[in-house]
Amino acid sequence: MSDFERLDPLRDIPHTKRGHERCMALLLSANRLFLEKGYDAVSLDDIVNHAGGSKASIYKYFGNKEGLFTAICDYRREQFFKDISLPFTQADQNLKHYLIDTLIRFYQHIIQPENAAFLRLILEQTQRNSDLAVYIHEQGPKEIQHSLAQALQIAHDRGLIFCSNPIFSAQMYFGILRNLEWRVLLNLPLPHKDERIDQETLNYINYCVDVFLGGHQKV
Structure with a gap:
């Protein structure tokens, strides 16, 4: 089984506080670089x-540079999706809202510069590695579509x-922001580079x- 086929790509999950801190230091440093x-x-x-540390820690926790990049993606x-796909469970919850x-x-x-830059980095790497492309799709777009499909x-x-086919509907729903995703991937100017949302985009979403x-x- 390759690193990309694992639910958790870490080869050796650290069980101590020091091990966890070393693992995160390597991951965050690699992410920045x-x-x-x-x-x-x-x-x-x-x-x-x-x-800091040694290459032995990278080999121990991630296997190689490729495995480290996969762990960064995870x-x-x-971090990216934890606040996006919230459950639709409350009986009085308004579906439109x-x-x-x-x-x-x-x-x-998606408009935050670091998130946008990492999306472009992912696109570059997945063109070279079909296993990584499948892994990213399964754990990213497909997972968030599944979450929305459950709400539908x-x-x-x-x-x-x-809604006779929630998965198809979820795919169509996220297509609403497809133009924005393309602008991000092509590094075209965005309305804002912070978390604000302009009125035109808000009107479009509504x-x-x-x-x-x-x-x-x-019917």
């Missing part, structure tokens, strides 16, 4: 010189909408959610 210089321009020696994915708020949170995350299924079961919900009404 990859963003500053690019993946190919950074060596394991560079990472060790920046974080770490950043958890939930859908709008989810897109706003996604927007606020709950809304369907409550009679709030008619409009699209109305259309999305209109397509899920009972």
Whole structure:
């Protein structure tokens, strides 16, 4: 089984506080260096010189440079998505507000310069490694679509909408911000580079959610 096929790519999960701190120091240092210089321009020696320790720790915890990059992807994915796909569980929760708020949170995350830069780095690396591409898709886009599909299924079961294929609907829903994702990947100017959302984008999100919900009404 390759590093990319593991749910957790760490080869040897640290069980001590010191081990965990060493592991995180290597991961965060590599993350910073990859963003500053690019993946190919950074060596394991560079990472060790920046974080301290030895290359033996990288081999122990991550296997190699490739495994370290995969662990960074996992770490950043958890940070990126932890506040985006919140569960739709409360009986009195407003579905329209939930859908709008989810897109706003996604927007606020993706326009942050570091997140945008890492998305471009991922795109570059996945062009070279098909195993990494599959792993990133399974743990990233596919997972967040599945989370939204669960919310749509709950809304369907409550009679709030008619949604015969929640997965297809979730894919369509996240397509609302596809143009923004392309702007990020192509490094085109964005309306804002902080967490604010401009009124035009807010109007667009509201409009699209109305259309999305209109397509899920009972006939």
